[in-house]
Amino acid sequence: MTAEPRSKMVILGVGDDGTAGLTEAARRVLAEADHVLGAPSALGLVGEIAARKEVLEPEMPAALEQVRAAMSSRRPVLVCGGDPLFYGVARYVCDRLGKDGFEVVPHVSSMQLAFARVKESWEDAYLASLSDRPLATVVDRIRTAEKAGLFPDERHTPAEVARALLGQGIDYFRAYVCENLGSPDERVTQAELPELAAMEFSPLNVLILVREPGRPDRAAGGEGGRRLFGNPDDAFAQGEPVSGPVTQAEVRAMALAQLDIRPTSVVWDVGAGSGSLAIEAARLATLGAVYAIEPEAAVLALLRRNAEEFGATNVRAVDGRAPEAFADLPDPDAVFIGGLTRQFDPLIEAAFARLRPGGTLAVNVATVEALSSTYLAMKRLGAPARAWNVMIARGVEQMESLRFDAIPPSFLLAATKPAPSRG
Template identity: 35%
Template sequence: MTPIQVVGVGLDGAAGLAPMVLSIIQQAQILAGSDRLLQQFPDHPAQRWTLKDLPQRLQQHVAQPDPALVVVLTSGDPLFFGLGRQLLQVIAPEWLTFHPHVSSVQLAFSRAKLPWQDATVVSAHGRSLDRLAAAVKKGISPIAVLTDPENTPTAIARWLQSLGLPTHYRLWVCENLGGADEQVRQFALSEVPSGVWSGLNVVILQRCDAPPELSRIPLLGIPDAVFLSFRDRPGLMTKRAVRVQILAELALQPHQVIWDIGAGTGSVSVEIARLVPTGQVWAIECTTAGAELIRQNAARFQTPNLQVITGSAPTVLTDLPAPDRIFIGGSHGQLTAILTHCCGQLRDAGVIVIAFATLENQAELAQWQRDHPDWTVTYQQLALTRSVAVGSFTRWDPLNPVILATLQRSAGGQ
């Protein structure tokens, strides 16, 4: 038997340990651990060591000839955000044996009755929420979060709401797992209460796609989180603030025909279809997955005047009715060809709005304009910054800049 036996203990104490592990504890000549865990064995005759400088003390202990048996009591699984990592930093593995208890995360998923083979675990215990931010912005699910007195369930819920995510999450708070006062509760993010939480808690975040209450959706500026989005790229959509500016530049009127080229998730198309219910909206998307997502969003927002065309522009534009307005959100390297085709189809007094994020696309448009002097182009750059919660404070979080170009025929142009 190795001289250091590291035993994981749950909130049920000695009663939750296997007979073999209890036998090892009974043989211990030294018991080490927190006061709470040492109190689980009040009648044990062994010498007792506290956690203060324990790794260094054990390092000195195993350097002695024939060291006495030490049992280190720790919470849950010692190699899961536990004491085990600290011990392995100063003590050779051959001196250590680990006896893990069920971890708090495993218990949390069990109590919430959620499979967790694909779960992401994030520790917010004494750490920033940067890793959690990266996970939720990708729409990862489920996520287990180990909290601390600052990053409480309430603070995490408020922070998630401040991010303006394109993904909905529901939240479980699992407190005192394995103990007599265990409590597991599920909340919508907006319903997580304030107040005092047990210091021993785990938060689980699970992605959910709740259907929108259309009566509560604003006529202009649908929140990003209400749209269905790509599972692997939930942030890939035209953001609400940018979308509203695009709609303003299009200067929509009743009964118009509108093309949305490179429609992505269909967020712009849906907004247009709701604003102009008497119009015809054609969403053109080159990917089958994207086209299906647009159809789902069209059904979700009850916009029967939105039609989806699968294929690459400008080839698939040939048989569409002549447009009054065109929005180009994606061109897949065909911006010049798309513009040339669109300008030949656009009705009098028509407007084209283009959104792009690269200097190369801006340069391509500038070259196209030089070749087509009968068109005017006005530019604006949208550099938006949103507030996000950081604990009890608030900071600015910038979005990637977006360039909008608005094209119209010059006065007297053909």
């Protein structure tokens, strides 16, 4: 008897022990599937099956389109390691394609196994994946944590994390590295941070940090700490002899607030310059991507340098001129336009046309003439245009007195694309 078509795609979690560790119900899901998608590592865990296997693209927007297409299959399954809702793909696809299209069958996550192996509770731990957020941000959160559980990646190994912590004077954690959990070659290594900084481990590992008793936090040093957004203008390299424009910190903070960036957002920064806004947007869209469009090769190199310095691995530098550069980009949830000297009107129209419903377009201009033309262009979009005259003076100490230096005034405009009405 032929199995009835399933109305939903199953997102199935699999452990390092493969199908042997699955429940009977989960094994039945795989046996009845006709189309199975997943990363190479996840597909390798399910072994030989009758269903057609499809390897997901590493870039999330492309993988999302593969999932969307597979949902037309009779019995599609998306496999991933551990618990799909714990730093897994389930949240991303459900946010994008709607929860009603999926059924989630979880497995024990490797993080849960790791805390069990070292016999520590994890309900009060700071948990993070280093593949989707800057290492500097994670280090600042660890600073005040009692425990931390981290998923390292190829760039941010346990040794690299240890060196980053020690570099900030954070030496009051004991480390446990749990490798190949659930496999025959499983191993747990306990070490002090200076020891860990010189060690190498299997790529499949979980790092747990437990604060030593009675050790107080080590404060972040002065202006050197990285803020989530609103970093000082001089935190972004300008370079010699080339200099890329930087959106002023206060304007950046206002623009990012209007853009309403979520963890899974796709963001376009048009005329990205040195990348200040793109980088801070990336620190908010930790599971998404920021496409920084810049036509000048020398400035683009500076942008890449700043992104690397901030650990903003989800910034995608786009060498091209807008609006032509929009063609190959995924539809955005938020668009920022700034740092340009030519007319904004065609960029505004092209960007707003691609903007997802409910997303916001923000534009920063410096002249009254640009304000007038931009405001009229945004009014033609069919969405209410909001505008601010940004006039900021920064306090500066001089001898024993406080004075205020005005930064160049500018104008910020924003419009949100209406969501389709539910008739």
